[in-house]
Amino acid sequence: MEYRIVEKDTFRLAGVMARVPMQFEGENPAIAELARGITEAQRAELHRLMDTEPRRVVNASWDSDTNFQEEAGELTHLIGVPTTAHVAGEGLELVEVPASTWAVFSSDGPHPDAMQQTTARIYAEWLAEA
Numbered sequence: 001m002e003y004r005i006v007e008k009d010t011f012r013l014a015g016v017m018a019r020v021p022m023q024f025e026g027e028n029p030a031i032a033e034l035a036r037g038i039t040e041a042q043r044a045e046l047h048r049l050m051d052t053e054p055r056r057v058v059n060a061s062w063d064s065d066t067n068f069q070e071e072a073g074e075l076t077h078l079i080g081v082p083t084t085a086h087v088a089g090e091g092l093e094l095v096e097v098p099a100s101t102w103a104v105f106s107s108d109g110p111h112p113d114a115m116q117q118t119t120a121r122i123y124a125e126w127l128a129e130a
Contacts, residue, residue, distance in 0.1 A: 001121055002106040013060055013095045014049045014088040015080015016042065022064060024071045024120075027112055031059070035079055045089035050081040057081055060095075068123070 016038055020030035038046075046057070058080065065073025078095060088094050103126065107118035 001125055004104050006102045006104050008053075008097075008100060008102055010099045011052050011097050012083050012085065013058070013078055013080050013097060014046065014083045014085065014092050015078045016091065017076060017078040017080075017093045017095070019074045020077045022066060022068075022071050022073055022075055025116060031077055031079070034077065038079065039091070042089065042091055045092060046081045049083040049085050049088060049092075052082045052084050054082065 016034055018030065018034050020028060020034070050056070060078045060080075061075045064075040068075070078093065080092070083094075086094070105118055105122055107114050109117075
C-alpha cells in the first residue's frame with residue numbers, strides 16, 4: 001500500500017459540515033447533497049482560504065456513532081479545504097486540527113469505489129487489532 005509519513009503543524013479545515021448517515025459502499029446521498037449545496041460564493045471563499053498542503057478540496061469524516069466499526073448511526077462530514085486562516089466566510093465552518101504526524105495514503109480510480117477500497121485497506125492493514 002502506497003503511503004508517506006508527513007509532519008504537519010496545526011491547521012484548520014474550512015468548509016461545509018453536516019451529520020450524515022454512515023455508509024460503507026456507493027455514493028452517500030447525504031454527502032452528495034452537502035456537496036450540491038455549496039454556493040458559488042462559498043466555492044470562491046474556499047479557493048481563497050486554501051493556503052496549505054494539500055492545496056485541494058478534501059473530505060473529512062469523524063465522530064462516528066459506531067467508531068467506524070459498523071455501517072450504522074451517523075458521523076460528522078466536512079467538504080472543504082486546509083487553511084491557516086482563523087476566519088471563514090458565511091456558511092463555512094472552521095475545525096482546528098492539532099499538529100500531528102500523518103500517514104498519507106494514495107488512492108487512484110473511479111470515485112467513490114477507489115476511496116472506499118483504500119479506506120477498507122487502511123483499516124484492515126493499519127488499524128485492525130492484532
